[in-house]
Amino acid sequence: MDQATLIAKLTGAVGADYIHTDPVALRAYNCDALTIYKGQPSAVVLPADTEQVQQVVRLCREAGVPLIPRGAGTCLSGGATPAPGGVLAVFVRMNQILEIDYENHLARVQPGVVNLHLSRETLPRGFHYAPDPSSQMACTIGGNAAENSGGAHCLKYGMTTNHIQGMTVVLASGDAVRLGSDGDEAPGLDLRGFFIGSEGTFAVTTELTVRLTPNPEGVRTMLACFKEVGDACRTVSEVIAAGAVPAAMELMDRYTIEAVEKVMQAGYPKDAGAVLLIELDGLPSSMRPLEALIHGICMRNACASFRAAQSEAERDSLWMGRKRAFGAFGAIAPAYYCLDGTVPRSKLAVVLEEFDRIAARYGLRITNVFHAGDGSLHPNVLFDDRVPGETARAVECGAEVLRACIRAGGVLSGEHGIGIEKKREMRDQFDAATLGIMERVRDAVDPEGIFNPGKILPGGDVEFPLAGASQPGGVARMAAAFSK
Amino acid sequence: MPASLDAFARAVESDTGDPRLLSGEGTGMYVLGGRVPFLIARPASHEAVLSVLARASEEGLGVVPWGGGTGRRAGYPPERYDVALSTERLAAAVDFLRDDLTAVVQPGMTIESLNRLTRSEGQTAGLDPANPGRATVGGAIFAGRSGPMRVRWGRARDRVMRLKVALPDGSSHTYGALVVKNVTGYDMNRLLAGSWGTLAVATELALRLYKAPERTGARAAAFPEAEAAFAAARRLMALPLHPLWVEVLDAGRLAALGERYSLPGPWCLAAAFGDFEEGLAEQLRRFEDLLSREGGRDLARFDDEAAARLGAALADQPGGDFAREEALAVRASGRADQLPRFARAAEEAARKGGFRLAVAAHAGSGVLRAWLAPEEKGVEPRAAWDAFAALCRAGADPARGRAVHLRLDSGPAALRDQISVWGEDGLDPAALGLMRRLKREYDPTRTLSPGRFVGRL
Numbered sequence: 001m002d003q004a005t006l007i008a009k010l011t012g013a014v015g016a017d018y019i020h021t022d023p024v025a026l027r028a029y030n031c032d033a034l035t036i037y038k039g040q041p042s043a044v045v046l047p048a049d050t051e052q053v054q055q056v057v058r059l060c061r062e063a064g065v066p067l068i069p070r071g072a073g074t075c076l077s078g079g080a081t082p083a084p085g086g087v088l089a090v091f092v093r094m095n096q097i098l099e100i101d102y103e104n105h106l107a108r109v110q111p112g113v114v115n116l117h118l119s120r121e122t123l124p125r126g127f128h129y130a131p132d133p134s135s136q137m138a139c140t141i142g143g144n145a146a147e148n149s150g151g152a153h154c155l156k157y158g159m160t161t162n163h164i165q166g167m168t169v170v171l172a173s174g175d176a177v178r179l180g181s182d183g184d185e186a187p188g189l190d191l192r193g194f195f196i197g198s199e200g201t202f203a204v205t206t207e208l209t210v211r212l213t214p215n216p217e218g219v220r221t222m223l224a225c226f227k228e229v230g231d232a233c234r235t236v237s238e239v240i241a242a243g244a245v246p247a248a249m250e251l252m253d254r255y256t257i258e259a260v261e262k263v264m265q266a267g268y269p270k271d272a273g274a275v276l277l278i279e280l281d282g283l284p285s286s287m288r289p290l291e292a293l294i295h296g297i298c299m300r301n302a303c304a305s306f307r308a309a310q311s312e313a314e315r316d317s318l319w320m321g322r323k324r325a326f327g328a329f330g331a332i333a334p335a336y337y338c339l340d341g342t343v344p345r346s347k348l349a350v351v352l353e354e355f356d357r358i359a360a361r362y363g364l365r366i367t368n369v370f371h372a373g374d375g376s377l378h379p380n381v382l383f384d385d386r387v388p389g390e391t392a393r394a395v396e397c398g399a400e401v402l403r404a405c406i407r408a409g410g411v412l413s414g415e416h417g418i419g420i421e422k423k424r425e426m427r428d429q430f431d432a433a434t435l436g437i438m439e440r441v442r443d444a445v446d447p448e449g450i451f452n453p454g455k456i457l458p459g460g461d462v463e464f465p466l467a468g469a470s471q472p473g474g475v476a477r478m479a480a481a482f483s484k
Numbered sequence: 485m486p487a488s489l490d491a492f493a494r495a496v497e498s499d500t501g502d503p504r505l506l507s508g509e510g511t512g513m514y515v516l517g518g519r520v521p522f523l524i525a526r527p528a529s530h531e532a533v534l535s536v537l538a539r540a541s542e543e544g545l546g547v548v549p550w551g552g553g554t555g556r557r558a559g560y561p562p563e564r565y566d567v568a569l570s571t572e573r574l575a576a577a578v579d580f581l582r583d584d585l586t587a588v589v590q591p592g593m594t595i596e597s598l599n600r601l602t603r604s605e606g607q608t609a610g611l612d613p614a615n616p617g618r619a620t621v622g623g624a625i626f627a628g629r630s631g632p633m634r635v636r637w638g639r640a641r642d643r644v645m646r647l648k649v650a651l652p653d654g655s656s657h658t659y660g661a662l663v664v665k666n667v668t669g670y671d672m673n674r675l676l677a678g679s680w681g682t683l684a685v686a687t688e689l690a691l692r693l694y695k696a697p698e699r700t701g702a703r704a705a706a707f708p709e710a711e712a713a714f715a716a717a718r719r720l721m722a723l724p725l726h727p728l729w730v731e732v733l734d735a736g737r738l739a740a741l742g743e744r745y746s747l748p749g750p751w752c753l754a755a756a757f758g759d760f761e762e763g764l765a766e767q768l769r770r771f772e773d774l775l776s777r778e779g780g781r782d783l784a785r786f787d788d789e790a791a792a793r794l795g796a797a798l799a800d801q802p803g804g805d806f807a808r809e810e811a812l813a814v815r816a817s818g819r820a821d822q823l824p825r826f827a828r829a830a831e832e833a834a835r836k837g838g839f840r841l842a843v844a845a846h847a848g849s850g851v852l853r854a855w856l857a858p859e860e861k862g863v864e865p866r867a868a869w870d871a872f873a874a875l876c877r878a879g880a881d882p883a884r885g886r887a888v889h890l891r892l893d894s895g896p897a898a899l900r901d902q903i904s905v906w907g908e909d910g911l912d913p914a915a916l917g918l919m920r921r922l923k924r925e926y927d928p929t930r931t932l933s934p935g936r937f938v939g940r941l
Binding site: 098099101102103104105106108126147148150154158159161162166171173175177178179181182183184185186187188189190191193194196197198209214215216217237238240241242243244245282283285286287288289290342343344345346371374375376409410411412413414415416417418422426429430431433434436437438440441442444445456457 | 581582583584585586606607628630634638639641642651655656657658659661662663664665666667668669670671672674675677678679694695696718721722723724725726759760761762763765766767815817818819820821822846849850851882884885886887888889891906907908910911912914915916918919921922924925926937938939
């Protein structure tokens with residue numbers, strides 16, 4: 001099938017108003033929030049339902065053209081950046097909450113439902129959807145499933161995979177298949193769990209059944225400030241070792257505090273080496289002893305000041321600094337590159353020291369703002385994308401940072417996914433036999449390789465051109481709009 | 485023994501360094517579906533597991549990984565069953581990283597030993613399969629044994645941080661890492677957890693642990709009807725409390741528990757909580773209020789040790805006649821508001837088949853288990869299963885997101901040969917096709933538990 005025929009048939013499948021082929025319009029879709037790699041699609045389709053997705057899948061397979069699912073394009077690892085010439089399926093028309101079952105604490109949603117919209121709908125009835133990636137005001141639940149997204153409150157509530165009971169997916173054969181269940185159990189292999197986090201390389205998801213969580217009765221937000229980042233890290237390790245799992249525990253280092261306080265007044269002391277934002281939720285009677293325990297651990301680790309928010313406004317202000325930290329980096333550097341390696345929580349302090357040494361070797365600065373309670377790091381390499389060669393240097397520095405995470409017993413990605421960004425480093429993480437079985441199972445699920453090729457696994461013949469240093473956008477200016 | 489098998493046995497003996505290798509006599513306790521393996525291999529290292537698998541694959545033999553043998557009455561009889569690969573010599577703790585709440589253990593460690601290890605530091609793996617003295621960690625993870633505590637700690641598969649596995653082609657893989665948050669590559673741990681030994685054999689498992697609650701307590705109340713008990717359980721799950729378990733039990737299950745626990749019936753809703761003292765008191769008080777509001781009577785209280793003992797008893801299966809060879813154990817899973825229908829289906833099954841019944845539901849998780857013990861007169865297991873399946877599925881509507889999944893957890897081999905043991909008749913054929921393709925990638929020679937699992941993989 002030639003390209004013109006494919007476009008004509010796709011138009012027939014989704015309707016003339018719901019396909020873009022104009023090269024100028026397509027430029028808007030040539031990358032996700034990782035903007036250094038580009039891939040121009042040949043068409044963007046906006047299917048309306050599972051049947052249309054099935055038709056699109058069958059047509060792409062027949063034509064031998066890649067099909068790439070895209071939620072809101074907030075992915076930070078290139079998961080939604082199309083293989084050049086591929087067809088991008090965008091789910092803006094499949095954005096309905098199909099059912100909310102308060103009796104059983106479940107919701108059935110289409111993949112294009114924005115994460116936060118579901119919680120907004122259910123909050124008044126006493127429930128919310130727990131996974132809360134920082135882009136939750138924009139990102140979609142389908143995209144979250146593809147990436148197995150995390151978020152600040154995953155420390156207590158778990159990742160996306162812990163909140164999806166079942167899903168309908170369209171396989172490369174065009175078959176629509178129900179995976180998982182509405183209940184707690186489903187027959188056979190856990191394909192639901194296996195497909196979640198497969199970054200759109202196995203199938204296209206067209207419906208999801210997700211769990212709703214009762215809203216906590218109380219929330220307590222605390223700020224602990226430290227002179228030395230090592231003390232803050234040791235505090236995190238000790239809190240976890242004590243089994244005192246807060247709802248969230250976020251760490252911001254000196255550079256991050258400097259950036260945040262430059263652009264807003266979040267109330268972080270400017271002379272602090274690090275701050276910990278700790279949030280508890282639950283029954284007030286359950287939180288009180290936990291707060292006392294955490295306070296004690298902070299004080300044992302040379303905490304310079306410790307305060308709990310006394311009002312909703314103060315709580316919002318403390319979180320605002322955290323949520324806007326990535327945007328604030330613009331105040332201290334022209335561009336930044338955000339990574340997301342994860343390490344055992346007892347290794348946080350030594351790994352951050354190692355990051356400093358790596359940054360010094362590359363002549364760059366690395367800031368750290370991250371989900372400390374999970375050991376889920378977000379080192380940000382600051383650089384100037386106007387300086388020739390500095391983008392490439394930042395990318396290399398980032399790779400070195402990820403290798404340091406692996407050496408510490410950690411992994412390349414805690415919540416952003418591998419995508420294009422880290423697939424080369426997969427060889428540092430896994431041996432050839434393990435990568436080999438991943439490749440074989442991918443091929444078993446999608447024998448012709450039509451779904452999102454060129455992602456996750458190293459090798460393959462799909463190339464994503466690296467954007468030039470002079471190209472507007474830099475590495476992560478766009479990502480800043482969706483600050484982690 | 486044919487010469488080739490004899491040579492195989494000698495090679496395995498040399499690979500495993502196990503002079504007490506069992507063959508022929510003495511293999512009786514490893515019966516599966518009436519079949520006896522000719523050899524019990526007991527490797528003590530990853531390398532030895534690899535070589536046993538590779539040799540078996542080469543010879544076209546069937547190997548069934550064997551933990552504590554608690555699942556021997558589950559699944560289809562294997563097509564080929566030459567070797568039971570026992571993990572009894574792979575039962576050690578490899579590492580206990582207390583500060584990272586992580587335990588690295590070998591698959592043959594019993595749940596009881598794991599609990600002893602973690603309890604020493606006030607931690608728990610939150611795994612509660614039946615028969616913890618015999619059930620192994622490998623078995624719990626690979627057979628997906630999640631008990632009542634799933635409502636607090638999640639499913640068994642959620643515990644797995646890292647797996648080291650051996651494949652029949654002689655290759656070794658390590659999936660995951662000692663971190664709690666990980667999206668690096670495909671989630672192979674979830675593919676393997678619950679795969680019933682059909683894809684690979686684990687030789688080391690790293691598990692996520694939790695701090696065990698400071699204090700625990702449980703409350704139980706009687707309800708005249710199943711509907712009322714299940715409705716009260718749903719109200720409980722809508723409260724912002726964090727129960728350790730929420731179980732609804734029928735009179736048969738209460739009787740099987742015995743007088744030691746004196747739970748009120750005929751239907752009983754029982755739930756446990758764990759917290760610091762002040763929080764626990766509030767959670768228990770609010771649960772008591774709820775029980776009273778919902779019409780619960782004869783409140784029973786269990787504190788600390790008593791609550792833990794009750795939890796352990798509920799995680800176990802009823803013994804006596806319920807554990808006989810002719811007995812059945814069935815389960816149904818769906819949305820929680822379908823549990824009353826599942827309970828009626830279990831009653832109907834017992835009546836039709838001539839069985840005595842015990843029912844317990846993980847009421848917070850939409851899972852009902854029923855045990856059927858043979859009465860004195862002849863029983864009809866097929867009639868019981870058909871009645872259970874028909875009534876459970878009445879009103880199911882998968883297209884509208886109301887699927888019901890059934891499973892025969894254990895039962896006589898003859899029945900297991902006749903029905904969809906794993907509930908695959910309710911599974912999308914394309915999903916089953918996918919499972920077969922994945923099996924081919926892992927085990928192209930169908931060495932591991934051939935024909936035992938879903939769709940006779």
